[in-house]
Amino acid sequence: MLKRANQAAAANPPPRPAVNNAALAKQPFPSSARSSVPPKSSPSIANMFAKQSQSQQSAVGSQSRATATTTTAAPLHPHSVNVPPPAPPRSSNYKPLASLYGNSDSFKEEPDMVDLTDSTPRLPSQPSQPTKAVSTPYFDENNYSDDDLDEMEFHFPSALPTVPSNPPQRTPPKVKDEKPPASGTSVLSWSQSSPSHFEPPRPQPVVNQQASKRSSPDDTEPAPVTTKKAKRQLPWPSSVQPANEDSQSQSADTDVTSQPKPKPTAIWESSESAVKAQKKQLKTHLKGSAKTTEASPQTTTSSQSKGPINLSAEQQYVKTLVVDRGQSVFFTGPAGTGKSVLMRAIIHDLKKKYARDPERVAVTASTGLAACNIGGMTLHSFAGIGLGKEDVNTLVKKIRRNPKAKTRWAKTKVLIIDEVSMVDGELFDKLSQIGRIIRNNGRPWGGIQLVITGDFFQLPPVPEGAGKERESKFAFDAATWSMSIDHTIGLTEVFRQRDPGMLNEMRLGKISDETVRSFQALSRPLTFDDGIEVTELFPTRQEVDSSNQRRLKALTGKVYRYDAIDTGDPKIRDRLLANMMAPPSIELKKGAQVMLIKNMDDTLVNGSLGTVVGFMTEATFEMKAGIDDSEMESDAKRRVRAFTNALSESSKTDNKEYPVVAFHNVDGVQRQILCVPEDWKVELPTGEVQAARKQLPLILAWALSIHKAQGQTLERVKVDLGKVFEKGQAYVALSRATTKQGLQVLNFQKSRVMAHPRVVEFYNKLYSAEAALKKKAAGSITSYTVKQPVPADGSARNPVSLLDEDEEETMTAYG
């Protein structure tokens, strides 16, 4: 019998899957691929559809109406990366994707990558289904106790995971089971996210709103009235200050004290009824405060005057995917589509979700400046890899020697990466692999959930090498990019500009003659009579410095010079401090335009613009409010003066004069602070401080580099494109302005406006959310998305959908 069986087996050998070694070699850990990017030479989707429909017609047949359950059975190369959000409300600013790109035809070719991450599009309120085929995780960070983390021994995996013939399903993301996520179609105010947010913003004078974006994650949250005013924020009354600030704060105090102070209770100890009662109490409190605000409109803060930002439906959907469903998401979109606003909302909600263990959420960005803007660290610092030039194994050893970095890698559940356009593709791959090794987990990045944002049409990674010989590799060029991300979402609604048409042409580097003429017409000088000057943007630091110095010289008055105090090993200190935002020395005069380079509180943030209005010692500044108030009773003035003198006597330790800066709001109100020196540190991955600088948190800001301006919203901008040298620079510079009226453009030439061809190609491949929405509205999306079976040679990594011609037309790309 055995002999017969052997003969039969020899006659009919079982089929062996053919493996394309070249393709596998490109994937460090092929079995865990979440999704795949098609090879650059991949055929257009139309061709693929044709082939697909021929070859698979019979096989697919009924599968073309496959559900998620069917698609999850697709092996190994499961999907592309896009999922349709729910239909956004058609607000006045809403533009369909196609309209965002004006007359450009760059996206007319059919994308060859479509979203199959989730063949059953769902509203955020619907529960998620597992859709990915990935390797089984070996360990989860939850397997470790904190003690274990320190003890964790490092072992390189003895063998890379092999390609399973029937790969196990990815563990479904944990979905909050107590309540379904909020519907993506209902726009929720941020303040609804937590009972404490029903509290009104604290009554304080207005801050400069012009450039106050990307502050701390909570900067749009109304601060509770009980919050104590931060030191050095005390504004003295001026024409723009409330005459009744005292009574305002008094009433706030009264409000607070008249209510029984709620006993602080841990979140997990609060019953549902207790939370409801708290909400009710806060609502009542809010009503009372609103009355007070109406009575004294000048006391409103900028966030009050603007009102809370309601996330749009598409923003809300992304937040739900990230926070409630634990999905790895890359969200992108043109400048001004609210990526930063959304990221801040996500960080806020994630911090709330992991309030018991804040180390689970790591907030990072590609550059120090971007990291500072979201209250995080650079990706390099998070990883503990220094410059990260070494190979993966060396870097892993380096991290192993660094207890802090090792713990970060082990404990992080969600990794935020902002401004990903400047993350190098090679670094992305290295980190993905480091995560797998350090966490001993076969999934990309060791199973860490990624939340990535940025716009690849903006500034690219800095080229490497002394001669910048290596062309920058984008993060999307990374071999592990697609497998690391579950969903790519394109935000479409531009909030910053009312008419982004011209900018969108620029963004793509395809600009019509009419648009050229329109930009050239913006070369006229801008003049304003309210004292707020146009900010000039330049590509190089040298141009920025000379422009600022020229403007400073033009001011009359005494020069105040502030030299930094640097500490650390003199051998390496200068090199380490060379790229620091805080300058080694800064000269200021009354009237100088400056930018804050450190977050001071929720509203005065890195990037806020202001004017130096005077110089004072700390003691004088603290008491100036009372003395200068012309409304104040003379008796009260006398008392304040006596107190001031007493205070000055007791605090004569530092009689140095520092700049008083008025930070402007667009509606003319100001907030004035005394800027005293702050500390900056350069730390080793071990936490040891290598160098430190003490300096004023200010730089001159008549002119800014385009790099520093990325991420900012500016009301008045002047851009000279004469020396623009990098792709994306012109787009970043011009897209900072909110209106054409506030934008002056010099030396505009078509040739200066460049989009990187690889970026255009990448965005071409993305399947727009809008297209998916149309399909969803037609109720047919589940009937056309089918995962492509992995060919025997494993070569075609991109999933394909079966679309008819109409459906293909609905596919656009966001650029």
Ligand SMILES: Nc1ncnc2c1ncn2[C@@H]1O[C@H](COP(=O)(O)OP(=O)(O)OP(=O)(O)O)[C@@H](O)[C@H]1O
């Ligand atoms: N849902 C929203 N409702 C109203 N305004 C919004 C909303 N989202 C963002 N904004 C506003 O749009 C402007 C641009 O937002 P934001 O800076 O987040 O865009 P961005 O996509 O990060 O831009 P960039 O790519 O240029 O950095 C800001 O003034 C912001 O307050």
